[in-house]
Amino acid sequence: MIPMIATERLILRAQRMSDFAAYAEHMASDRARYEDGPKNLKEAWFDFAGSQGHWLLLGFGCWAIERREDGAFCGLTGVNRHVHYPEHELGWSLLEHAEGQGIAFEAATAAREYARNHQRIGELVSYIDPDNARSIRLAERLGAVFDPKAATPDNDPCLVYRHPKVAA
Numbered sequence: 369m370i371p372m373i374a375t376e377r378l379i380l381r382a383q384r385m386s387d388f389a390a391y392a393e394h395m396a397s398d399r400a401r402y403e404d405g406p407k408n409l410k411e412a413w414f415d416f417a418g419s420q421g422h423w424l425l426l427g428f429g430c431w432a433i434e435r436r437e438d439g440a441f442c443g444l445t446g447v448n449r450h451v452h453y454p455e456h457e458l459g460w461s462l463l464e465h466a467e468g469q470g471i472a473f474e475a476a477t478a479a480r481e482y483a484r485n486h487q488r489i490g491e492l493v494s495y496i497d498p499d500n501a502r503s504i505r506l507a508e509r510l511g512a513v514f515d516p517k518a519a520t521p522d523n524d525p526c527l528v529y530r531h532p533k534v535a536a
Contacts, residue, residue, distance in 0.1 A: 370423050371486070373431065375478050378471065380431035380445065383420055387432050387441045391416050394443075394463050402500040403461055419444060428487050430459070433475045435466070442466035445475040447483045447492065454519040458483070458492045458531060460506070472506055480510070484534050492531040495521060504529070 370382040383391075395405050395412040407415065422429030430446030443462035449455075458480050460472045483489040494512055496503045507529035518528035 370420075370429070370431070371482070373478050373482055374436075375474050377436055378442075378475055378478070379434040379436055380475060380478055380482075381434055382423075383416065383430070383432040383444070388413070388416055390441050390463060391444075394461070399464060402497040402503065419446070419448070422446075422448060428456075428483060428489065431475075431479060433462070433466070433471060435471070440465070442471050443475075445472070445479045447479065447487070447489060450521070452521045453495075454521065455491060455493045456483070456489050458494050458510075460503070467502070473509055476506065476510060480531060490534045493518060494529045494531070495524070495526045496529060498525065498527050507531075 373380040392409055392412040394400060395407040395415065397406060400406045419430040426449060428447045430444045430448065433442040433445055434440065435442055443460065443466055445460040448457045448459050458476060460476045462472050480492060483492065494507045496507060504527065510531060512529035512531045515528045515530040518530065520526050520528060
């Protein structure tokens with residue numbers, strides 16, 4: 369049910385139980401402060417399982433990012449539309465070992481193109497913590513533009529970056 373996408377260096381695939389320990393460790397760290405964390409094991413589990421539940425309930429969701437050369441789990445990317453989200457969100461979360469290598473850009477680009485071309489999700493935003501400079505730079509590198517008038521989830525003080533629309 370969850371499609372697999374292969375890029376030059378990555379495989380976007382369904383999450384596996386073997387990914388959870390690294391995910392939970394990431395979510396328990398200070399690095400998760402931009403993702404409503406840090407989170408305890410139970411909260412991390414609900415996030416992890418919920419991202420897969422999107423596929424069953426909505427037909428889209430997050431993929432695990434796997435590095436092709438060594439099979440390492442690098443994080444998650446995909447499209448979310450939680451019930452309190454005003455719009456479809458293109459999101460990403462990278463483990464520390466995977467940062468600074470262009471992995472998030474490659475994965476998010478593939479996820480965005482899949483959402484547009486196969487799921488017909490044309491309008492995408494990214495909700496970003498105002499202090500998350502790395503994610504802001506990535507959104508801009510992806511061509512997204514800050515939209516100060518966009519609604520945010522639960523009036524969260526996040527920034528909304530709007531991705532370019534699909535050409536007609």
